[in-house]
Structures are given as structure tokens and as C-alpha cells.
Amino acid sequence: MKNRIRVLRAEHEWSQAEVAERLGIARQTINALETGKYAPSLPLAFKISKLFNLPVEQIFDPNSMEETA
Amino acid sequence: MYEAKQTSREQAVGRRYFLQMTVLMTLYVGILFASVHALQSGNFSPLFTDLIGVTPALPMFGVVAAVIQFMLSIDELQRQVHLEALAIAAGVTAALAITYTFLEGVGLPHSQAWWAFVCIDAVWAISLPFVRRRYQ
Numbered sequence: 001m002k003n004r005i006r007v008l009r010a011e012h013e014w015s016q017a018e019v020a021e022r023l024g025i026a027r028q029t030i031n032a033l034e035t036g037k038y039a040p041s042l043p044l045a046f047k048i049s050k051l052f053n054l055p056v057e058q059i060f061d062p063n064s065m066e067e068t069a
Numbered sequence: 070m071y072e073a074k075q076t077s078r079e080q081a082v083g084r085r086y087f088l089q090m091t092v093l094m095t096l097y098v099g100i101l102f103a104s105v106h107a108l109q110s111g112n113f114s115p116l117f118t119d120l121i122g123v124t125p126a127l128p129m130f131g132v133v134a135a136v137i138q139f140m141l142s143i144d145e146l147q148r149q150v151h152l153e154a155l156a157i158a159a160g161v162t163a164a165l166a167i168t169y170t171f172l173e174g175v176g177l178p179h180s181q182a183w184w185a186f187v188c189i190d191a192v193w194a195i196s197l198p199f200v201r202r203r204y205q
Contacts, residue, residue, distance in 0.1 A: 020076045025144035027076060032204040038146050 001039040002064035005030070008052045023047055036064070082142045089135040097128040129186070146204060151193075153200045158192035 009019055009030075016034075020027040025044070032038035033048075040048065049056045075083065104121050107113075113121065140148055162185050173179055 017076060021078075024078055025076075026079050026147050027074070028201070028204070029144050029146040032146055035205075037204045041145050044145060 002036050002061040003033065004059050005048065006034040008054070008059065009034075012052070019051070022051055079143075082139065085142075086135060086139045089138075090132070093128045093131045093135060096131075097125060100128065101125040150197070150200050150204065154193050154196040155189075157196040157200070158189045161192045162188045 005019075009016070014022075016027050016030045020030045023030075023044070029038070033040060045056050045060060049059055052059060104124050107121050108118065140151060143151070165188060166185060169177070169180055
């Protein structure tokens with residue numbers, strides 16, 4: 001699933017490890033999310049949304065769902 | 070910027086799991102030697118002999134509990150990776166078990182079931198990096 005996590009992370013000048021620490025997940029999970037290899041669960045998507053203070057639909061592109069399904 | 074390989078939470082979970090496994094496997098070896106020694110040197114009733122004989126299996130239930138706790142402590146993707154690897158391990162072990170059962174039917178010696186535990190652990194560990202690669 002395509003998303004803007006990498007861009008948002010860069011805007012905040014956070015490393016993958018920093019974002020992983022803030023979300024309580026593994027760095028590899030952030031990497032998998034950024035590369036679109038993994039679509040997060042709804043609770044994790046909302047945690048990411050809260051971290052970047054943006055609505056979920058402004059971070060994740062629902063039109064790219066079929067690519068990872 | 071330096072990227073830590075593991076977050077502090079991952080390190081804490083890993084440390085706890087390693088510590089639990091070390092204690093449980095040490096306990097297993099200790100109980101195994103003690104029970105073998107007891108059975109060789111003592112004269113017990115059949116019931117007590119069975120109880121002493123089964124005691125080395127007790128730490129294995131602790132291993133199962135430690136694995137469950139580990140699975141519940143990691144994040145959703147890492148859990149998915151581990152569960153996929155564990156499913157492969159269960160499938161391979163089941164396939165090997167049924168294959169050897171047929172071979173026993175044509176004369177190969179009867180095998181003891183403990184190898185299934187070792188097989189699941191080994192295939193789980195071997196398949197983990199291959200499963201992980203799918204998400205990199």
C-alpha cells in the first residue's frame with residue numbers, strides 16, 4: 001500500500017529508528033511500511049496518523065490497496 | 070545518521086526471551102540428568118517411576134509459554150513473519166512425520182517423537198530469513 005510515511009518522516013527529520021521507537025514497533029516494520037511491502041492494521045494506521053498529526057487518508061493511498069492485497 | 074538495528078523495546082523483548090530460554094533449557098538438562106540418575110539408582114513404584122520419567126518434559130511447557138509471551142510482545146509485522154515461518158515449520162514437520170510413518174511400515178526402525186520438537190525449531194529458524202525477505 002502506497003503511503004507518505006517516508007516523506008513525512010523526512011519532513012520531521014526523524015530516522016526510521018526514531019519513528020519505530022515512537023510507535024513501539026520494529027525498524028524493519030517501518031521499512032516494510034515505507035516500501036509498501038506491508039499494509040498496517042487499522043490500529044497501527046491510526047497510531048501513525050496520530051504521530052504525524054494527519055488524517056489516515058492523507059498518509060495512506062487507498063487506491064493502491066490491490067497492489068499489496 | 071546511525072540507525073540502530075533494534076529499538077529499545079525489541080532489545081528488551083529479545084533479552085527477556087533469551088533469558089527465559091537459557092533458564093528453561095538449563096532446567097531441562099538438569100532435570101533430565103536428575104531423573105535419569107534417580108531412575109537408575111532408585112527402586113520406585115510404577116506410578117512414581119512414570120512421574121520421574123515425565124519430569125524433564127515440564128520445562129518444555131515453560132518454553133511454549135515463553136514463545137507465546139514473545140509472540141505477544143512483538144509488533145504485528147514481526148508476529149506475522151514469525152507465524153508464517155512457524156506455519157512452514159509445522160507443515161514440514163508434519164510432512165516428514167507422515168513420510169517416516171510410511172517408511173516404518175516398510176521396515177525402518179520406530180522413531181521417538183522428540184525429534185518433532187527439534188525439527189519445528191530448526192525449520193522455524195531456517196525459514197525466518199526467507200519469510201523476512203518478502204517484506205524487505
